[in-house]
Amino acid sequence: MIGGGTGGFKRKSKVASDIPDSSLADMAFLLLIFFMVSTTFPKERPIKLDFPEAEATKKLDTKRKDILHIYLEKDGRIFINDKLTPVEQVAAVVQPIYYETQQRLVTILKGDREVPYQYVNAIQEELSRAGAVRVTFYTNLAQRVRRERR
Amino acid sequence: MALMKKKSRVSGAIPTSSMADIAFLLLVFFLVTTVFEEAKGLPIVLPEKSDGEVAVAQKNVLHLVIRPDGIVEVKRGESPSVQQVRPNEIGAIWRIEVQKNDKLIAAVKTHPLAPYKHMIAVLDQLQGAGAERISLQLLEE
Numbered sequence: 001m002i003g004g005g006t007g008g009f010k011r012k013s014k015v016a017s018d019i020p021d022s023s024l025a026d027m028a029f030l031l032l033i034f035f036m037v038s039t040t041f042p043k044e045r046p047i048k049l050d051f052p053e054a055e056a057t058k059k060l061d062t063k064r065k066d067i068l069h070i071y072l073e074k075d076g077r078i079f080i081n082d083k084l085t086p087v088e089q090v091a092a093v094v095q096p097i098y099y100e101t102q103q104r105l106v107t108i109l110k111g112d113r114e115v116p117y118q119y120v121n122a123i124q125e126e127l128s129r130a131g132a133v134r135v136t137f138y139t140n141l142a143q144r145v146r147r148e149r150r
Numbered sequence: 151m152a153l154m155k156k157k158s159r160v161s162g163a164i165p166t167s168s169m170a171d172i173a174f175l176l177l178v179f180f181l182v183t184t185v186f187e188e189a190k191g192l193p194i195v196l197p198e199k200s201d202g203e204v205a206v207a208q209k210n211v212l213h214l215v216i217r218p219d220g221i222v223e224v225k226r227g228e229s230p231s232v233q234q235v236r237p238n239e240i241g242a243i244w245r246i247e248v249q250k251n252d253k254l255i256a257a258v259k260t261h262p263l264a265p266y267k268h269m270i271a272v273l274d275q276l277q278g279a280g281a282e283r284i285s286l287q288l289l290e291e
Contacts, residue, residue, distance in 0.1 A: 025166065028173035035180035040187070052267040054274035060189040067189055072266075108191060111266050117216075118262035120269070121288040128196040136191040137270060 049073065052113040053142035060136060066104045068097055068132075072111035076119040087119070090126035098132045110138040192273055194284065210253045214240065215289060216260040220268045237271035241279040248281070256281050259289040 049071065060067070070090070071079040078085045080093050098105045107127055111120055127135060197204075213225040216237075224233040224243060235243065248254050256276050260269045269286070276284055 021170065022166075025169040025173050028170055028177055032173055032177045032180065035177065035184055038186075039180055039184045052270040054192055054270055054277075056192060056274045056277040057190050058193060060191070060193065062189060064189075069187065106189075106193075108189060113265065113267035113270070115266045116263045117260040117266055117269055118288060120266050121260070121262070121286075124196055124286065128199050131198065133196040133198055134193070135196055136189070136193045137273065138191040139270060139274070141190070142274075 049110060049112045050114070051110065051138055051140050054139035055142045057139045057141040060106060060108075062104075062106045066101045066106055068094065068105055068107045070107055070109050070123065072109065072115055072119060072123065074112040074114050076115065078119075078123065087122045087126065090123060091130040094127060094132050095130040098130055103131070105132050106134045106136060107132050108136045108138050192270065192277055194273070194286070197285075206255060210251060210255055212244070212247055212254055212256050214256060214258045214272055216258065216264050216268050216272060218261050218264045220264070220271075222268075222272060237268060237275060239275075240272050241275035244276055244279040244281055248279075255283040255285060257285045257287065259287045261289045 068080070073079070076087075078087055078090060080090070085093055094105075094107065109120070109123060124135065127133070209227040211227055213223075213227075215223040215225070217223065220237060222235050222237055222240060224235055224240075225231070226247065244254075244256065258269065258272055258276075273284065273286075
């Protein structure tokens with residue numbers, strides 16, 4: 001009886017008390033791969049843009065694949081998909097994308113706050129020529145409270 | 151004898167304990183550097199090119215002319231008088247005018263050399279005041 005008891009004790013002592021950490025690396029790599037895939041590094045964009053602020057800024061619930069970003073710099077240069085595009089070619093570039101998205105395309109115009117309005121107007125005309133009439137002017141949310149304090 | 155014993159204890163497996171550290175290091179790097187492109191702003195629907203000109207009675211139009219210095223000239227329909235206001239007063243004006251006439255259209259005419267931010271300020275005020283019928287145009291001199 002005593003011998004049997006000691007055998008039981010021996011078996012119990014073999015159970016490891018460590019927290020299993022072999023799957024830790026797997027989880028980390030899974031997260032790592034997710035971020036590697038979803039990261040988009042901004043490619044060569046020559047000048048940093050300052051966007052206008054608006055209190056009525058809304059978040060869009062459009063799918064990412066139905067969104068096209070158009071960048072407009074202070075000097076009137078237009079970048080579509082990181083490519084410098086002359087204003088008269090905007091319609092020709094946007095139209096195929098518009099039909100690819102089953103006419104669900106929403107164009108986000110990211111213009112510098114100081115750009116003269118004539119350049120913005122020229123893009124609007126090109127977009128309506130291409131039929132891509134749903135446009136959003138990219139703005140940062142303005143804080144009403146902060147503005148009143150000033 | 152003691153030396154022999156020590157040698158035999160060396161494990162032949164590749165150490166994997168630092169693998170998680172490396173993975174987390176990379177993970178933190180990507181977490182910090184990731185910037186998701188946000189979809190936000192002031193949405194508007196442009197008129198289609200095929201629509202052509204749509205005749206609107208002057209009495210239903212609130213003309214807002216944005217000058218290069220950011221001052222907005224407000225002209226109500228057929229009235230010849232012009233009121234000069236700052237962009238942050240447009241919302242209040244719209245609310246008053248739309249109560250008098252619920253068919254009102256805001257015609258925003260921006261000077262070609264006026265900075266984009268002034269047009270956004272006016273559009274922000276109009277959308278904040280609940281305006282839906284907004285027409286954006288370039289001011290022709």
